[in-house]
Structures are given as C-alpha cells and as structure tokens.
Amino acid sequence: MKTLLIVKEKEFSWLGSTFQNCHPLATQICKKPLLEYFIDFSILCGINDIRLATDAPTEELVDQFGQGSRWGISLDYSPVRETDELDEIIQKNSLYCKDSRLLVVKGFCFLHYDKNIDYKYFMHNVEPGELSSCETGSVRVMDDLSQSGTVPASDSPTLSLSPVSNVGDIHRLSMEILMDHSDQYVLPGYNNEDHIYIGHNVTIAKKAKIIPPVMIGNHVQIYGETVVGPGAIIGSDVIIDAHSSVQDSVIFDKTYVGEHLELKNKLLGGNLIVDPDTGTQVHLEDPHLLSQVKSSKKSLPLIHRIFHQITALLAVIIMALPYAAFALILKLQKRWLNEKETVFINSSGRTVELVRVTIKDDGLVGRIARSLSLERFPVLIRVMQGKLALIGSRALPADEENRKVLDEYQAYRPAAFSYAEAESWPAEDSDWEIVERFHLARRSLLRDYLMALKAVLNSFN
C-alpha cells in the first residue's frame, strides 16, 4: 500500500509565507509539521511509500523532510498542474500507483488519528472509496488491483479530517490536541508529567509558574513571575520576559515576548500577533514588546563561504579530467561504486542527497584515484553549491539517531573533508566528534585553509 498526498497551492495560499516563514505543509500544529502527521499516519497503516503531488515549489520541503529516511520511509515529490483533477494525477503517477492499494489524501487539511490503533488491517481490507472528508479535503482508499475490500468504510477506527483554511484553524487544532488529544499523536518534547511537554535546554526561572497543559520547545527561556499555561504552546528559541503570561496561545519559533504582556487566545511569531477568532494581524513595531529572536548559531561568514566555494570550484576544474578517466576505468573493472546517501546539512535537520563513491581497488589505479581524492568529486560539487563546507564536520547520515546527536551539536557544519580526517583521527574512534568541535570553535580562514590542505595531504599517504 502507498500514500499519495495531493495538495494544491491555491488551497494554502491564504497562509502566505509571513507567519511561520516555512512551507505551508511544514506549518506546525502542536510544534509538529502538518506533513509529519500524514507521515506518522501512513506508518501506522504499514505504508512505506509516500508521494506528495503538488503544484507548489517543494525545495523547502525537500530540505526539511528529505527523502523520508528520518522516518524509515520513502518520500518523494511529484509535480502536478493547478488544473489537474484526481484522475489525471493518478494517471500521471500511474507507475507509482500501479499494482498497489492507494491511500489518497487530497487537500490542505488535518487528519485525526490515534497512534494507539493499528490501522494496517483496516486499510488493507477496507472497501475502496472515501473514508472521510471535510470542507477542504478528503481521504480515500483506491485499489488498482480491482480488489474489493471486506471491511466497510463505516467500520473505520478513529479517522477524520478537519479543514485547515485559516489561522483560526491552526490555533483551534493546536489547542484541541494539546488539551484533549495529546495521547493520540507522537508529539515532540519530553513528557514525564501529564500534559507537559518540554524540549531540551529550557530555562525556567524559580518564580515562573507552569500550568498544564503546556508544550515548550528547545532553547526556551522563561523569566521570573511569568505564568505559562494552561494551553500554551511555545516554539523553540523563544524568550518570555518577566511578569508576562501566556494562555491558550501559540508562540512560534524564534520569538521574544517582552515584559508585562498578556497573551490570551493569540498566535504569534516574531513581531506578528494574530487573533485566531477574527484573523486580525498586527505587526508590532516595538522590539521590546515582541520581536524575532536572532539565531545564536554561528553562521559561516560570507568570506569563509566564498573561500570554500572557490577552492571547491578550482578543485573540481583540476579533478574533472582525472575523475572522468579513473571513474571510467574503475567502473569497467566494477571497482567503482556510487551510492546515494542523505545527510544532514545543518543542526536544525535540513538534509541533502550526496553521492558517495567507494573505490574497491587496492591496485595502482585505485591507489592513485584515492590519493587524488577523486571519490570526493561529487561532494565537492555540493561544496561549490554552498550546501557543504570544504572542511568541517563529517556529514552525518540523516537518521533518527543522528537527529538526536544534532540536537546537542549546534556547531555542526558538514564538509567534504573533516577536521578529524585532517588530524588523521581514526574513523572508528568515537572521539572524532570532540576533535571536530574543538576545531569548529576555533575556526578561521587561515586555519580552514591549512586543515583542508592537511586533509588532502593525508589522502596521499
């Protein structure tokens, strides 16, 4: 069985890009991107293949969700036209849809399910047809194998849709889940106490009051005499200054809430505050009231980036001919293996696909190819594109375990060559991360240049 999500841009154009500064499908409901709910539900149905068919740009989604490896599924993206009807979309994706039952979710909506229910049996045996619908979408099962199901759709376990057609819906759904249905979904944060979800690196002042249900993200500071909750959803990198209160409200990531403010039944992100009941939006001009928190993460200065990109460009030009020649020879000998790998490109979980080359030859040709670092050629192209650094951390494969590593590794900067490599640190030694952190904290243009040179020279030996 496979999932086909069909979402057209016109269905979420009302959201714009102002509110959360992210792709609408990454809009957070209870701090979890909307698309992730569909992924979770598909997994509950025993589905490993998900395709998103949309007429909207997907680059941001690809950056954030990659190919689904974080969830152990395959997630891909298919372009459609705004005018395409369901039949046409199915036809265009006929190869994907062929010989498989299909769970089709159409529209910009929220799918209510219960993680405690096993949907596998139901989904594989339900009669094809619509399972649920709302004003903005529908969910149905289609069967290309012309098999009729044995279970009527009316026997569906918890499964319904809610429209997401205005900012009020985002607020309402977030509050409903937090208040009454948090046990139905996998929600982010530690949950040691009932109805309290707290991320890591959260500082709560002694005199602050937390009243459940609340959900607090990562790197949050809550100052003294504040009252958070009931019904507070606070994003990551948020500061709530003294004597303020947050109730029945959603605060999105990277927001500063000033002193002595009262947030009741509101949504806010940066300096934008929204009344979910009326949809009224106000951009506050006083940064001491509400403002965007600038990321404390050290971004690579422009000059560093340019140095990395130009060096990579030069390396690519020099290596192009030897790469083509050696790759051809070794491929003919079947000693040149290309493997695609999705890696994290920053600590917030963005990913990129890399081609990893393995040279399985200990003969002269293989040794020369390795000493020329030809296996890095495809990675250097990513450096040229600015996706990776020339020297930095090892690029970590995008999986759940490494996602946890990144939560504690803010300086992570994946590169074609790693500092540990430059220092000839053994790959199997777990201390390589310490070596990388040490150099990342002390990096400079000259240092990077010398370390990159050292890494290249090491490959000669």
Added chain:
Amino acid sequence: MDIQITATQHGTIGIAAPKDRIDAVNSRALRRHFDLALKKTNQFIFDCRKLDFLDSTGLGALVSCLNKANSAQGELCLFGINPKVKIIFELTQADKLFPIFTDMESALSSFANRKTSEELSQ
C-alpha cells in the same frame, strides 16, 4: 491633533479623534494639546474609529492623558477601537486601564451614569 471642546447635556467634554496612528512622531503633540484642553475640562472621549495603529510611545501618551484626567478628578474613555488596536490594548493590558466603549452614545452615557452615582453619594 486638535481636541475639540464640546458642550453636551453631560457637561463640557473634550473629544479627540486621532487619525491613522499615534506614535513617537505625534505623541508629543497629543500630550501638548491634551494639557491645553485640560484647562477647559476634565472629561475626555477619544474617538478611535480612524486610529489604525499605536506603538508603545503612543500608548504611553494615552496612559499619560488618562493619568492627568484622573488627577484632575475627571475621566477619559475610548470608543470605536478597531481590532488591530484592540490586540495592542489586550497584549499590553491597557484594556484594563481605560474604559472602552463601542460607540459615542455608550461613552457619553458612562459620564452621565458616573455623574448620577456621584450626586447620589453626596
């Protein structure tokens, strides 16, 4: 911003009708006009129907006017606040400081009610 002094059945009332926004640029003028008007009356109504936005300086100016009116044993109320300005009032809890009404009639009758209750207590 001019504050018109109008004689009504409820007494002499200063009516201010700020337009567009009250911010760092015009809040000083508001304070100055208010001080002048305070010499003629201590009852004020701010008609906010055309007010689109106010920043913290503007809000500070309004609170200053309220304090001055209260110190002069008078009062100041607002009406016709649009949803955007309402959000700012709610956020800063200024809605707890000011009597806020939906229209001019309710604002005027609040003065009348107050006067009656004061007369009764005397």
